[in-house]
Amino acid sequence: MTEAAAPRTPGSPCWVSLLVHGMGTTQDFYADLFGWEFVPGPDQLGPYVRALIGGKEVAGIGQLPPDRHLQVAWTTYLASDDVDLTAEAVRSCGGTVAVGPLDAGESGEAGRMAIAADPGGAVFGIWEAAAHLGTALAGAPGTPVWNELVTRETSTVCKFYQTVFGYEAEAEVSADFDYQTLRLDGRPVASLHGVGHALPRDRGPHWMTYFEVADTDEAARRVVELGGQVLHPPRDGASGRVATVADPEGAAFAIVRSTTAG
Structure with a gap:
């Protein structure tokens, strides 16, 4: 940390x-x-x-x-x-x-x-x-480790963030995956994820905060015990094991056991 x-x-x-x-x-x-x-x-x-x-x-x-x-x-x-x-x-x-x-x-x-x-x-x-x-x-369980914009498509909104904040953008080259990494001085700082019609109707485009946890599966179980809900169950991704959850008032966030975590 x-x-x-x-x-x-x-x-x-x-x-x-x-x-x-x-x-x-x-x-x-x-x-x-x-x-x-x-x-x-x-x-x-x-x-x-x-x-x-x-x-x-x-x-x-x-x-x-x-x-x-x-x-x-x-x-x-x-x-x-x-x-x-x-x-x-x-x-x-x-x-x-x-x-x-x-x-x-x-x-x-x-x-x-x-x-x-x-x-x-x-x-x-x-x-x-x-x-x-x-x-x-940074890096300890309970700290925010990543921020991602979940939006319909990234190309237009990427230009907005580049103009306002000066990001360099690196697109994932894939026909079926709309994803861009935002960098400052060559360092990745955030990402844009275009999900098209998969965007939740009740939420619209939104920024998602990822919090580090020691054990994604255990943290997801604990969320439910504490009155929250699991929106997307734990799964292995490029950055680690991640789940999307919501607190008792419905605020969504991601929990991740990063592959780089000690």
Whole structure:
């Protein structure tokens, strides 16, 4: 496992956050599944806690306002040197900005953020770091290890992300597999997966967070015991053994025992 303490290259996934209706029960679910502990704040958008592993921040959970009927979903945040400029680029490239840009923490000491959506409607966050650099631990069980956009087809939306964040894209050459890896400085940081009509009707295009686990099959069983559900059972893939699951409020995420894990 590694600590991730330096500011992220713009475009790198740097944080994941979840907005839910019942914060207490959600915290209990993830504490039991991943061993997370929690500390409060910042709470610009309502009650919010940061999840820790060994004292290192790995994710955030916030409270949805009772009058907001939004999809409960994990949100991937992409790093930016200037969130205001990035938000402008999102708009000019056919995306939308739903929240912000606004300061996080007292007078923005944590950072500055916005919530946006790409032209296909997939929601993502933009994070300009100050004191809060983002996820502070990588590779350990319970930490986010990968972020993938699940969308209808990748070609159009790939151009959007390349223009806004400067990614190099590498397409998987296959007639029946629409997949692109996004790279920064030659390093893979995220992926785009076009699934066509297999896209869930009730969700639309969305970013999926992958969390590392010690044992995918055991973690999938535990999800069900804790009141969640298994959407796609454990299977062996190129990056390791992976399953898609959902928490008790329906937020989908992937669990993976990476082939590179020790």
